[in-house]
Amino acid sequence: MLQKVLQALEETQGPVSLDELSRQLELDVGVLEGMIDFWVRKGKLKDSRLAACAGGCGNCNPGAQGCTFDRGRPRSITLT
Amino acid sequence: MTSFALTPSLRMTYASPIEVELTRLSEALGHCPDLVARYPMRWLAIQLLEGDTLLQAEVERLGGSVASEALAASRMRLETHYGEDLDVAMVDQRYRFVHDLAAQALTRPKTPSLTMSDRVDRIVTNRWLGIPIFLGLMWVVFKLTTDVAAPFVDWIDAVLTGPVSHWITSLLSITGLSGGWLESLLIDGVIAGVGGVLVFIPVLFSLYFALAILEDSGYMARSAFVMDRLMHRLGLHGKSFLPMVVGFGCSVPAIYATRTLENERDRILTGLLVPFMSCSARLPVYVLVAAIFFPTMAGLVIFGLYLTGILVAIGLGMLLKRTLFGNELPTPFVIELPPYRLPTLRNIWHQMWERTSAFLQHAWTIILGTSMVVWLLLALPVSGEGSFADTDVDQSAFAAVSGVMTPVFAPLGFGSWETSGALLTGFVAKEVVVSTMIQVYNVPGAEEEEVGATTIGEDLLAIGGGFLSATGDALKALPSIIGINLAAEEDEQAPDGLTGAIRQGFDASSGGHGALAALAFLVFVLLYTPCMVAVAAARQEFGSRWMWVSIIGQFVIAWLAALIVFQGGRFFL
Numbered sequence: 001m002l003q004k005v006l007q008a009l010e011e012t013q014g015p016v017s018l019d020e021l022s023r024q025l026e027l028d029v030g031v032l033e034g035m036i037d038f039w040v041r042k043g044k045l046k047d048s049r050l051a052a053c054a055g056g057c058g059n060c061n062p063g064a065q066g067c068t069f070d071r072g073r074p075r076s077i078t079l080t
Numbered sequence: 081m082t083s084f085a086l087t088p089s090l091r092m093t094y095a096s097p098i099e100v101e102l103t104r105l106s107e108a109l110g111h112c113p114d115l116v117a118r119y120p121m122r123w124l125a126i127q128l129l130e131g132d133t134l135l136q137a138e139v140e141r142l143g144g145s146v147a148s149e150a151l152a153a154s155r156m157r158l159e160t161h162y163g164e165d166l167d168v169a170m171v172d173q174r175y176r177f178v179h180d181l182a183a184q185a186l187t188r189p190k191t192p193s194l195t196m197s198d199r200v201d202r203i204v205t206n207r208w209l210g211i212p213i214f215l216g217l218m219w220v221v222f223k224l225t226t227d228v229a230a231p232f233v234d235w236i237d238a239v240l241t242g243p244v245s246h247w248i249t250s251l252l253s254i255t256g257l258s259g260g261w262l263e264s265l266l267i268d269g270v271i272a273g274v275g276g277v278l279v280f281i282p283v284l285f286s287l288y289f290a291l292a293i294l295e296d297s298g299y300m301a302r303s304a305f306v307m308d309r310l311m312h313r314l315g316l317h318g319k320s321f322l323p324m325v326v327g328f329g330c331s332v333p334a335i336y337a338t339r340t341l342e343n344e345r346d347r348i349l350t351g352l353l354v355p356f357m358s359c360s361a362r363l364p365v366y367v368l369v370a371a372i373f374f375p376t377m378a379g380l381v382i383f384g385l386y387l388t389g390i391l392v393a394i395g396l397g398m399l400l401k402r403t404l405f406g407n408e409l410p411t412p413f414v415i416e417l418p419p420y421r422l423p424t425l426r427n428i429w430h431q432m433w434e435r436t437s438a439f440l441q442h443a444w445t446i447i448l449g450t451s452m453v454v455w456l457l458l459a460l461p462v463s464g465e466g467s468f469a470d471t472d473v474d475q476s477a478f479a480a481v482s483g484v485m486t487p488v489f490a491p492l493g494f495g496s497w498e499t500s501g502a503l504l505t506g507f508v509a510k511e512v513v514v515s516t517m518i519q520v521y522n523v524p525g526a527e528e529e530e531v532g533a534t535t536i537g538e539d540l541l542a543i544g545g546g547f548l549s550a551t552g553d554a555l556k557a558l559p560s561i562i563g564i565n566l567a568a569e570e571d572e573q574a575p576d577g578l579t580g581a582i583r584q585g586f587d588a589s590s591g592g593h594g595a596l597a598a599l600a601f602l603v604f605v606l607l608y609t610p611c612m613v614a615v616a617a618a619r620q621e622f623g624s625r626w627m628w629v630s631i632i633g634q635f636v637i638a639w640l641a642a643l644i645v646f647q648g649g650r651f652f653l
Contacts, residue, residue: 017205019417027179
């Protein structure tokens, strides 16, 4: 089952939404999220949420939740 | 005493090789009382076989070499079955177990019912409708930032150039400091410079309002999804558009956001393209110049500039991908589309305030500092008979320094020292282009309307009345977003001091083609070298070589694009 997630991503042409992928794999989105998190921990997938702006940005005022502009960026997951 | 324990009627069992080792390892670990007292043995064995390093250290500490050797032996035996991926096999078996259990226990409809988000997505992310909807929403955003925010821009401008300047002059007069360089510094430096940028807070406020609604409602992720798909079809890395979405706010976090791209080449390519997305700092420049030269279609001009930025980025990306960066197939990826929801006032306000306060912080540091340096250079005479803070700006040190760049911009129609100087200071921060223009085009006495002596109470009443009037005008401007004009047509007004001076300046430098030169100037501002903070971010992320490529490359592209606009426009007009 876990391998199917990687395989589906490898075979996908272009960006795919999490919902689309869950329908394709016939899995609940919650289950798929768990599988994705596992592969992220294993280093096979990369989650954009874990690569936040860490620069000394003179133009923004990073609050407790990080850069205010960066928070508008949608989350994405990619094969490494 | 009787104790009751809830025991699961169904027990999760792994494949037999794993079960055998789990039993062996549990027994070995069971000889250590410290471990038995702290952990359930089967659970501990599972965690250890899956490679939990923290627990492994704990077992070594409490269980000694016997436990560690038992673990190593179990792992070695299982590796003959599963290789390095023992943890993958174990987690996979758990997922299978839960999946099978759920399949037996749950009855699902053959065709899952569509949620509201699914239904909306069928339209919003539709292959053919997605991009027109995205462009339509962008249009609404820019109408909001120009037409609806304009009355508040005028109101703040009137407050700063009227009562606030008046109060400062009066205060200096009371303290016996009027008429000197200090008054010039405060009025021509701070008020004209920082105030000139603060005037555009309503513009940024409405931009951040629109962005907050798009983000909070869940649409922003869809826009990235739709644009990604387009970019993917064009052979670009679709994921590149995700940092670009951030670039509409600020280029700096957008450059850092390229870290999400796994391939070094894609990261650099996206980093080079991100600054073409028009950041919010450039918006005040567009609003100022578009309002002067294209008052009836400022929204359209600004919308066109944002679109130009996207098209240039895509076009350049395709060119670089086919040349310098190789034509590898883009890596597919998953994007999370959050469910649509009604934006909350609290969230919208929070985002608007956070972003606007970041801008204010910027205004009181970088913009204030640059405005004072510009004032100092404008106050220093290098020719003529003027004295410090009492010299013709044409004869100032700033005019002399900026004049060096004038020949570079002459073919673009804006080869005057005023615009050259504004563009030079724009390297510090893009908002500074506005503050410098207001300082250099400042016509003494033209901004301050001659009014009779007023009391503070009367000033405050006028400020309050002006705000109410601006609110009324903004409400009347709202229907203009969908093409209904409720505002009374205003007679063509004679340009005020600043507007007139800027018009005259562009007319003079372009041989009478002021509007065309202004359009070329806007295109140049859109595309030219990013601000120094963005440049520093590019250096940190991609190294000095690519930083210079970005600085020089963008300057050349901006110059060529402005040349095409101005010279091409002259050819056809």
